[in-house]
Amino acid sequence: MSAPTSSRTSFAVIHGLWTVFFFLGMSPGYYTPALSNILKSRGLGSEWVAYAFMAAPLAALISPLIVGSVADNRYPAQKVFAVIGMVSGVLLAAAFAALERFNSPCLFLGLFASASIVAAPMWSMLASISMVHLRSGEREFPVVRLGGTLGWMAAGVLTSFVFHFEGSPGAGYAAAVTRFAGAAIAFSLPNTPPMGNSRSLRTLLGLDAFSLLKERDHLVFFSVTTLLSIPLAVFFMHTPMHLIALGNDKPSATMTIGQISEIVAMLLMSVVMTRFRVKTVLMVALGLSALRYALFAISGETGNSGWLIGGIALHGLCYTLYFITGQLFLDRRVDPSMRTQAQGLLTLASNGVGSVVGTLFGKYLYDFTVEHQHGGWASYWWVQTALIAICLPVLAIFYQGVAAKKDAT
Template sequence: MKTSTKFQLSFMMFLEFFIWGGWFVTLGTFLGNNLNASGGEIAQAFSTQSWGAIIAPFIIGLIADRYFNAERILGVLHLLGAVLMYQMYGATDFSQFYPFVLGYMILYMPTLALVNSVSFNQMKDPSKEFAFVRVFGTIGWIAAGLIISYVFLWDSTEGIESGLLRNTFLMVAIASAVLGLFSFTLPKTPPRVDRKEKVSISSILGLDALKLLKDRNFLVFFISSVLICIPLAFYYQNANPFLSEIGMDNPTGKMTIGQASEVIFMLLLPYFFKKFGFKKTIMVGMLAWTVRYLLFAYGNAGDLAFMLIIGIALHGICYDFFFVSGQIYTDTKAGEKYKSAAQGLITLATYGVGMLIGFWIAGKITDMFLLEDGSHTWENIWVYPAGFALVVLIVFMLLFKNEEVSYKN
């Protein structure tokens, strides 16, 4: 791959995840403090990610793969997204904000698959070349958090009270417009499927892989994947508002520790996978969710702030050891015939159905412990996902029979 092409793809990935990390992390804090949204309404806003994940396969399967170059669709979606993000910047109440965020996520979620398609199309050996390009996405997410916390101080107590957190949407609108225009300069990625070829809804959604559920182990893993998304939703929805409310300095910047740990544990994953096997690796991932939320429940922004930092740093284990290991396991179980369908099914089940349920539950429980002054009894809130993750761990440990899964780095 040419150096110029590698730069283009890396910059594309940087902006793609800079855009996501530049508003999604602080969304709950903004809605609660600046639009006076309830826990249920915040859950509605976060659930737009799930609706986007459910609708995304149709955009990719029915449009991108059949009629237009991927880089052109990527450009159009981000330009439209910039307009909607600017509308979110100007929204003054939740009822005005919600239609824009729903429309935006329906446009944004397909771009996650499109940037991968554009990248893979330029690579001779994606297994060796993709990691270098993809890591710039993580760097972009980290950069967004550091800018919010340490450059502009938008998530400081004064920044939140004065409404400066709203500027995250303006920043992302500009970044989205830049990526939209830049996308038209990317290497051409033509449609992969003949438009005359018939395609079924079941194949688009990955439902052809449902027959894999006849395998008891895969069924246990599949159900566990859906259920573990409930604790995951608590982190996405509540972590930033929690850290801001208890008075932690630069909460968004500190949360980038989670993305840094994701990179580190991604590199360590092959060792754990080969040393301890799939079942133990994924169990460590589930246990990390329980430990993380207990640290959140009993830590504070003062002398026990280290507990919160450790909880944030566990993100790498929580995500990589469960979800990345799960993708590897799914790949080996599906075989060549159902490989794409199986990955699509897992994505639909987790980021679609699982997260949709998780955000709803997180919103309900957060509202249960809302105090009259607008604060929350966070210790009670965090105990719920901790206990839930522990139950999923125990069920998985008892029902999943150990089997050998090969890891191809």
């Protein structure tokens, strides 16, 4: 990667981006760790849990590239972000109202899926907006992105210890209000006009982003990301359920332990990205990801929640080293007119294709190993560990990097 510039972004810009990231992270932080238990408290079984967790992955297959193309070619990105945030906030509130007041899981899923489709591009769009205005992405983006981590943590603590929303649709209402507020603040972000000017149908559908896959390292990175996201899809779906099974009655708060290591990793990213090759960082991230689920499996074998909590503590480190590195990698390797679409393609690979497959497979595996007691939690997590381990040789063998060039990736 190119050497970071010595100039610094103004405090007002960094503060604005950090604040929007905080609210963006806080919104799913309220309901995601609690969702499995919310649905179970309404008498809904594992199939409904899987359906609910399938909403976001399916949404990621639909909207990130299209909305990214609109921001790249038609309208200022910060305005697009603000509008979709407000709309998704309203839909999210309606979804949890349908669950609480009408006890209608079908209506809940329809509204929840609609909210997910509208909101799916938000993380990738905010990352792209940040890259445009930060003068030193390697140094400053991790600091800005840290706002999302702290927001997620704050929501988990509030859910468990202040609002007592474990198993309550109130977590969804809090998420909706937070998302709407963050979207409103986004209107005050620096103007981010479209860099492209294409009006073709192919461009407006976001299909130009797939041209990135013609480059070998891009193809390998997106392929490994998709494979990694298959086992990652079940982290928030089944880890809280495993915690409950081990007697932990504050799973949302416990899950925020993962964000502690994420904070540390974010603060170290500027050093990591200037001293190590991208391939090295990604390999370390994959190794730690496999170790995380191996610790989960040991917890399943021993019945000791300490192993499970130890694995949760690695989650933030794994996520940051892989996905934040990937976002920075794409920002430096992609033409500015396709930055938002490239980040959208990353969302499509991770939160879309990988998560759809991972959610479906995770439900089948959970039913077979845990529900029907063919090996229990230990077998469940060992299989997921093996899926991550497959990613390591794929990246090691096929990713080449450009160390001899100026990007040093």
